[in-house]
Amino acid sequence: MHSSKLIWLIYFIFVLTACRGNFVKPKPATNVNEPQQIHIGFGQRLTDIIILWSTRNNDSSVAEYYTGNTNAKAIKGETIHFEGNPLGCQYLHRVYIANLTPGKKYFYKVFGQNSDFTSSQYSFTIPDVNKPLTYMIYGDLGLLSANLQFLQHEVILDPQKYSAIFHIGDIAYDLGSDGGKRGDKFLNAIQPMAAHVPYMTIPGDHELFPGSKDHYRFRFSTPNAGWPMPMYQLWYSLDAGLIHFVCISTEVFFLDKDNIDRQMKWLEEDLAAVNEDRSKHPWIIVLGHRPMYCSVNDDSEDCRQFDSVIRNRLEDVFYKNGVDLFISGHQHLYERTYPVYKNKVLAFNNRNPRATIHLIVGSLGNQYLTEFSSKPGGPWSANVVSAMEMEIYGKVKAFNDTHLFWTANKAMDNGVVDKAWIIQNQHGPFDQAIIPDPLGAAGKQWRKHNQEDDNTFINLNFFYVDKDDYNTRVTVLMFTFIFLIFGVCFRKKILNSFRYCCINHDKCKNGQLIPM
Ligand SMILES: *[C@@H]1O[C@H](CO)[C@@H](O)[C@H](O)[C@H]1NC(C)=O
Ligand SMILES: *[C@@H]1O[C@H](CO)[C@@H](O)[C@H](O)[C@H]1NC(C)=O
Numbered sequence: 001m002h003s004s005k006l007i008w009l010i011y012f013i014f015v016l017t018a019c020r021g022n023f024v025k026p027k028p029a030t031n032v033n034e035p036q037q038i039h040i041g042f043g044q045r046l047t048d049i050i051i052l053w054s055t056r057n058n059d060s061s062v063a064e065y066y067t068g069n070t071n072a073k074a075i076k077g078e079t080i081h082f083e084g085n086p087l088g089c090q091y092l093h094r095v096y097i098a099n100l101t102p103g104k105k106y107f108y109k110v111f112g113q114n115s116d117f118t119s120s121q122y123s124f125t126i127p128d129v130n131k132p133l134t135y136m137i138y139g140d141l142g143l144l145s146a147n148l149q150f151l152q153h154e155v156i157l158d159p160q161k162y163s164a165i166f167h168i169g170d171i172a173y174d175l176g177s178d179g180g181k182r183g184d185k186f187l188n189a190i191q192p193m194a195a196h197v198p199y200m201t202i203p204g205d206h207e208l209f210p211g212s213k214d215h216y217r218f219r220f221s222t223p224n225a226g227w228p229m230p231m232y233q234l235w236y237s238l239d240a241g242l243i244h245f246v247c248i249s250t251e252v253f254f255l256d257k258d259n260i261d262r263q264m265k266w267l268e269e270d271l272a273a274v275n276e277d278r279s280k281h282p283w284i285i286v287l288g289h290r291p292m293y294c295s296v297n298d299d300s301e302d303c304r305q306f307d308s309v310i311r312n313r314l315e316d317v318f319y320k321n322g323v324d325l326f327i328s329g330h331q332h333l334y335e336r337t338y339p340v341y342k343n344k345v346l347a348f349n350n351r352n353p354r355a356t357i358h359l360i361v362g363s364l365g366n367q368y369l370t371e372f373s374s375k376p377g378g379p380w381s382a383n384v385v386s387a388m389e390m391e392i393y394g395k396v397k398a399f400n401d402t403h404l405f406w407t408a409n410k411a412m413d414n415g416v417v418d419k420a421w422i423i424q425n426q427h428g429p430f431d432q433a434i435i436p437d438p439l440g441a442a443g444k445q446w447r448k449h450n451q452e453d454d455n456t457f458i459n460l461n462f463f464y465v466d467k468d469d470y471n472t473r474v475t476v477l478m479f480t481f482i483f484l485i486f487g488v489c490f491r492k493k494i495l496n497s498f499r500y501c502c503i504n505h506d507k508c509k510n511g512q513l514i515p516m
Contacts, residue, residue, distance in 0.1 A: 032056040033115035036089065037187035037219075038122065039194035041201075042164065044223050046127050046240055048098045049198070051077075051110060052221060053119070054089035054184065059112025061093035067106045078227065079112075084214045087179030092218055094227050103128035105160075122195040127163040129241025132400070136165045136197075138393040139204065139289060139329015140365030142173030143186055147364070147391045147411035154393075154414065155193035162197050162395075163240070166247070168329050168361070169204025169289030173368055175215035183215050202247045203234050204289035204330060208255040222247075232259055237270050242398040244274045244281035250290040250328070253309050254302075264313070271321035275429065282401040282427040284323045288314075291328040291360045293337050295377035295384045301331065304377060306343075315341065318356045322429045324404070324422065327394065329362030332371040333386035334394075334408050336418055340380035341430070348382075350422045354430050357422060361394040361408065383418045392417055401427070 035053040043050050051063050061077040077095030093110070100106060105125045111118040127133050136155065141148070155162060172186035190199065200222075207216035217228040225233040234249040234256075248267060252259045274281055292311040294303035302308050318326060319341055339346045339353035346355045358380075362371075366388055373386045385392065391411045398404045402425055408418040487494065 033059050033112055033117050035093070035110045035112075035117075035119040036191070037184060038110060038119060038191050039187060039199045039220075040124055040196075041221060042198045042223055042238060043096055043098060046129065046163075046238070047100045047102060048096065048223075049100060049106075049124060049126075050221050050223075051093075051095045051097070051108065052219070053093050053110050054187070054219075055091045055093065055112060055115075056089050057114070058091055059093075059114045061095055061110070062113060063095040063097065063108055063110045065097060065106050065108040067101075067104055080218060080228065082214070082218045084176065084218070085180030085183070087181050088184040089180075094221055100126045102126050102130075123159070124196055124198070125160050127240065132397055133163040133241065133243075134161060134395055134397040135240075135243075136162045136393055136395055137168065137287070137327055138166075138361045138364050139168040140170040140332060140362040140368070141167060142171070142365060142368055143182065143189060144173060144367045145364045145391060146367050146389075148189060150411045150413075151364075151393060152190075152192050154411075155197055159193075159196040164198040164200050165193065166200045166202075166245075166287055166327075168202050168247075168287045168327065169250075170206045170329060170362075170365060171201060171204070171216070172206075173365070174206045174209060174212040175219060176209075176212035180215065183212075183219060187219065200238075200247065202287055202289060203249050203251055205251060205255060208251045231256070232262055234259075235263055235266065239281055242281065242401060243283045243285055243396075246270060246284065246286045246323075248286060248288045250288040250310055250330075253313055254290070260313075264317075268317060268321075271317065271323070275321055278322070278427040279401070282424070283325075283398050283404055284321065285325045285327065285396065286318065286323050287327050289328060290330045291335075291358060292326065293335075293340060293358050293377060293380060294331045294333075294360060295335055295373040295375070295381050296331045296333065296371045296386075297374055298371065303331065315356075319430045322427060323356045324353075324424060324427075325359060325396070325406075326356050327359045327361060327396075329360060329365075331360050331362050332365045332369055333360060333373055333384060334363050334390065334392045334417060335360040335373075335384040336382045336406070336408070336420060337380040338382050340378075343378060343380070345378075345380045350420055352423065352425055356430075357420075359394060359406070359408075361392060363390055363392045364411065366391050382420075385417050390417070 033055050035055055038053040041050045042048060061079045062074055064072045064074045066072040075095050075097055077093060080092045082090050082092050105123055107121050107123045109118050109121050172183055175183035201220050203216055206212060221227045222229055222236045223238060224236040236247050238245040249263060252263045274284060290310055291303045292308060292315060294301060302310055337358040338348055339355040339357050341355035347353060350357060370388050371386060373384045376384060392408050393411055395407045402423055404422045406420045406422065407416055410417050
């Protein structure tokens with residue numbers, strides 16, 4: 001009896017002690033300023049990092065970063081009270097850290113000065129552009145996607161594997177839904193990867209809907225614009241070593257028409273500037289939400305139209321500036337084209353393409369709205385994959401100035417769905433006919449690749465040997481040609497001489513010269 005009462009007493013004291021902290025200082029009170037939705041992006045250069053996060057209460061914005069054994073540096077940023085988010089976190093924070101060192105790994109924490117709550121520690125690595133870098137690219141990802149956790153896993157396993165993630169429009173479905181709670185949930189869901197790897201975005205149609213427009217401008221930040229991003233600058237470009245990324249808003253042609261001219265002017269200037277010296281950034285990759293070519297069954301889509309709005313506006317600009325790849329989403333499937341211009345396939349291979357190759361990586365939104373393709377939209381369609389379980393992300397890696405590797409992976413198991421080498425020895429505008437000097441270095445490379453390729457339509461390799469051999473063959477051919485002409489012109493005389501010989505021969509001793 002006594003001992004059981006004692007046990008109860010001890011138990012009671014234990015429960016009181018254990019709960020004391022909670023009764024005295026309830027946890028939620030400290031939670032309101034806990035930084036959440038932490039994500040990073042590049043600033044104007046790959047050596048600049050922008051950190052964004054949210055809190056429930058008003059607080060200042062501080063990021064503390066450090067590397068290895070150096071002392072931590074604290075940088076103060078801006079806080080914005082975003083009232084367009086009535087049910088979500090309304091205090092948005094942004095810190096810009098400039099001039100970091102390429103190849104170096106940095107650790108960071110974020111916090112506000114009004115609270116003693118500091119975030120966990122995160123890290124990022126500044127890309128070293130002297131090495132081949134890999135980028136993850138996809139569009140149309142929301143909380144309804146079945147495979148978000150697989151993407152997370154792929155990135156978190158080795159955060160240095162990807163130098164950036166490009167989410168090319170249609171984010172969260174939609175950022176502003178449920179009074180902003182959808183956007184909060186989505187940003188918390190991607191935080192495990194987006195806090196470590198720069199999460200670069202462009203707007204899709206869903207970011208231009210009235211209820212989400214401001215959410216996009218406030219919750220993200222782009223390299224070239226202030227914060228919140230102004231409507232007239234939802235586009236940017238980024239020099240990433242071998243690749244020059246151009247991130248455009250295709251919505252200017254649909255939901256944001258006031259900004260067509262502004263973006264077109266910027267785009268043409270940006271592309272012209274890269275073309276002044278393509279050796280600095282040989283590969284140009286344009287990212288935009290809506291595609292120009294697609295094989296979806298739905299005939300009402302712009303990319304299915306003969307007179308596609310986006311093709312009319314952009315195709316010539318891409319062609320004149322030698323844009324290597326145009327990657328988009330919007331259609332919830334995966335597709336890759338051959339080099340295509342004005343609906344015509346320029347080659348059924350990717351060796352020295354003379355037009356842009358198009359890719360659609362929009363299948364992560366499959367759960368949201370599956371789009372099917374039962375037949376290719378044109379002969380330009382090299383590969384199209386569409387099915388409910390096929391949620392696909394893309395990977396691009398530039399090995400050097402001539403070799404770029406593209407893969408499309410199934411998010412669920414990383415299975416390779418499609419891959420392609422794109423080989424370009426003559427970067428530059430496509431409208432300038434380039435006939436490589438067969439004896440020059442570029443010519444040599446060119447014919448080497450053509451020799452390797454089964455799909456080559458004209459086999460000129462006979463001529464493309466080394467210099468001396470080349471001259472010999474040309475000489476032999478020239479003489480053969482002269483001999484033939486000679487033969488045709490003097491055929492009568494030749495024939496007669498043959499007959500003359502014949503007469504003197506035993507078999508026709510009694511014969512006579514046959515008159516011609
Ligand atoms: C947030 O706090 C700052 C600094 O204390 C203050 O200047 C600002 O007005 C506050 N914002 C709101 C919306 O209360
Ligand atoms: C470029 O990279 C490819 C793929 O790794 C390689 O085969 C090729 O030899 C490289 N070219 C040069 C010039 O280094």
